[in-house]
Amino acid sequence: MKAAALLPPLFAFLLSPLLLGVINRTKAAFAGRNGQPLLQSYYDLWKLLHKGAVYSRTTSCVFRAGPLVGLAAVMVATMLVPLGDLPALVAFPGDLVLFAYLLGLMRFFTVIAALDTGSSFEGMGASREVLFSALAEPALLIALAAVARRAGSYSLTDIGARLSTESWLQIAPVLALVGVALVVVMLAENARIPVDDPNTHLELTMIHEVMVLDHSGPDFAYILYGAALKLWLLGALVLSVLVPSSGGNLWLNLAMALGGMFGLALGVGIVESVMARLRLLVVPQLLVGAGALATVAMILVLR
Amino acid sequence: MNVDLILVLVVLTNLKLLASSRLGASIRVVAAQGVVLGLLPMLAHAHALGLRVVVLALGSIALKGGVFPWLLFRALREADVSREVEPYVGYLTSLMAGVLALAASFWIGARLPIPTLIASPLIVPIALFSILVGLLLIISRKRAVSQVLGFLVLENGVYTFGVGVMEETSFLVEAGVLLDVFVAVFVMGITIFHINREFDHIDTDRLSTLKD
Numbered sequence: 001m002k003a004a005a006l007l008p009p010l011f012a013f014l015l016s017p018l019l020l021g022v023i024n025r026t027k028a029a030f031a032g033r034n035g036q037p038l039l040q041s042y043y044d045l046w047k048l049l050h051k052g053a054v055y056s057r058t059t060s061c062v063f064r065a066g067p068l069v070g071l072a073a074v075m076v077a078t079m080l081v082p083l084g085d086l087p088a089l090v091a092f093p094g095d096l097v098l099f100a101y102l103l104g105l106m107r108f109f110t111v112i113a114a115l116d117t118g119s120s121f122e123g124m125g126a127s128r129e130v131l132f133s134a135l136a137e138p139a140l141l142i143a144l145a146a147v148a149r150r151a152g153s154y155s156l157t158d159i160g161a162r163l164s165t166e167s168w169l170q171i172a173p174v175l176a177l178v179g180v181a182l183v184v185v186m187l188a189e190n191a192r193i194p195v196d197d198p199n200t201h202l203e204l205t206m207i208h209e210v211m212v213l214d215h216s217g218p219d220f221a222y223i224l225y226g227a228a229l230k231l232w233l234l235g236a237l238v239l240s241v242l243v244p245s246s247g248g249n250l251w252l253n254l255a256m257a258l259g260g261m262f263g264l265a266l267g268v269g270i271v272e273s274v275m276a277r278l279r280l281l282v283v284p285q286l287l288v289g290a291g292a293l294a295t296v297a298m299i300l301v302l303r
Numbered sequence: 304m305n306v307d308l309i310l311v312l313v314v315l316t317n318l319k320l321l322a323s324s325r326l327g328a329s330i331r332v333v334a335a336q337g338v339v340l341g342l343l344p345m346l347a348h349a350h351a352l353g354l355r356v357v358v359l360a361l362g363s364i365a366l367k368g369g370v371f372p373w374l375l376f377r378a379l380r381e382a383d384v385s386r387e388v389e390p391y392v393g394y395l396t397s398l399m400a401g402v403l404a405l406a407a408s409f410w411i412g413a414r415l416p417i418p419t420l421i422a423s424p425l426i427v428p429i430a431l432f433s434i435l436v437g438l439l440l441i442i443s444r445k446r447a448v449s450q451v452l453g454f455l456v457l458e459n460g461v462y463t464f465g466v467g468v469m470e471e472t473s474f475l476v477e478a479g480v481l482l483d484v485f486v487a488v489f490v491m492g493i494t495i496f497h498i499n500r501e502f503d504h505i506d507t508d509r510l511s512t513l514k515d
Binding site for chain 1: 401
C-alpha cells in the first residue's frame, strides 16, 4: 500500500466540515451578507464536544448507539472512496455496494434513534427520510452500475481511474446522465435544497434535521461530523465520475480533486441560493426522475 | 457522436413530457424536440448534403419549432387552461412506464432486421421509443392539448425513423407526411377551440357523455 492511499481518508476527515463553511459563505454572498466564518463548523464541533449530553428517561440504549454507529459507518465508508485519481485506502470488487449499504446502515441507525425518542415529529421525519432514501438508492446503484459496466470493474477506485478524457469523447451522454443522477442523489441524501432545507427549523417540513432534535452535546457533534463526511463522500463520488483522470502527477491530481470538491460545494451553495425547496409531494418525482436518467444511462451502456 | 447526442436529447425530452403536468412547458419541450430533430437529417447525411435534405430540415424546423407551438399556445389561451388535471395514469407511473418502454424499444430495435444502412444504431430504438411515448401520452392524458402533443411526439418518432432510411424514401413522401401533420394540428387546434366554446372545457373524457 502506498502512502498516497492514506490521503483521501485524511483529507475527508480534516476538510469535510470546511465544505459546509464554503456552502454557507456562498449562500451568504448571494444574500448580500458577510456570513459565518469559514471554520464555523469546526467551532461548532469543538463546542459540542465539550458539552455534556442530556438523555430523556424514555429513551433506551438504541438512542445512545445511534450517533456512534452512524459515525462509525460513515468513517468506514470513507476508506472506500477515492478522491479524484488518488486510490481509496481499501479497494476490492463490489465495494460500491458496500459503500451504498454503509450509508444505509448510518441512515438506519439515525432513523431508529429518532423513533426511540417517541416524539411524533421525529417519527414524521424518519418516515420521510426512509421514503426518500428508498427512492434515491435505486438511482445511486443504477448510476454506479452504469459506469461500473463501462469501466469494466466493480470497484469505486477503478471506476474513478478508468474514466479518462477519451471516455468523455466516446460516451459523453452516459457520463452526463450519470452525473446528473448522482448530483440529485447527493442533494437528497445530504438533505440539501431542493429536497430539504438545512436551515429550516419548522418541524412539519423538516426531514433530516428533525430526526436529530433530541441529540445533544457530543452525540450531536458526531451527527454533524457524520453528515459533513457523507457530503464529502458523495461529492467525491460525483467528482470521480465527472472529472476524468488526468495522468500520473500526484500534486496535479490532488489540486484538481480538492478544487473539484470545493467547486462542488460552491455549486451546492448556488443551487440553494437560487432555488426554492420542492413541495414534499414533488420530491419523489425528482428522485424517480433521477432514477430514470440513471436507467437511460444504463440502457445506453448495455446496448 | 452528434447524432447520438441529438437522440439522447430526444429521449430526455420524451421523459420530461411524461413527467410534466404543465401544458405550456410541454408545448415548449415538444417544440424544442422538433427543432433538435430538424437538425438530424443534416448531421446524419452530412456526406451527401443535397438541396433536398436542407429543404426538408428547414421545413420541419419551421413547422415544428414555429407554427405548431404558435397554434397550440393560441388554443391554450383560448381554452384558458394551463395544467393537465388528474391524468388516467399518474406522472410517476408514466415516467416508469417510459423507462420500461425505452428498454423494450432497445430490445426490439436490436432484433429488427433493417435492410439498409442506418446513420446510428440508436435511431431505430429511439424512433420506436418516441412512437410508444406518443401513444402513451394520447391514451393517458385528458386534456385535448396533451393528446395533440402525444400525436406530435408520435410523428417525431416516425420522422426519426424516416431520417435513418432517407436514401430509400422519396422527398415527396417526407414532405407529404409533414403536410399531413400540419393539417392535422391545424384542424385539432380549431377543434379544441370549438370543443371549448361549446362545452366550456377541453376534457376529452367528459365528451363521452355526449347526447344528441
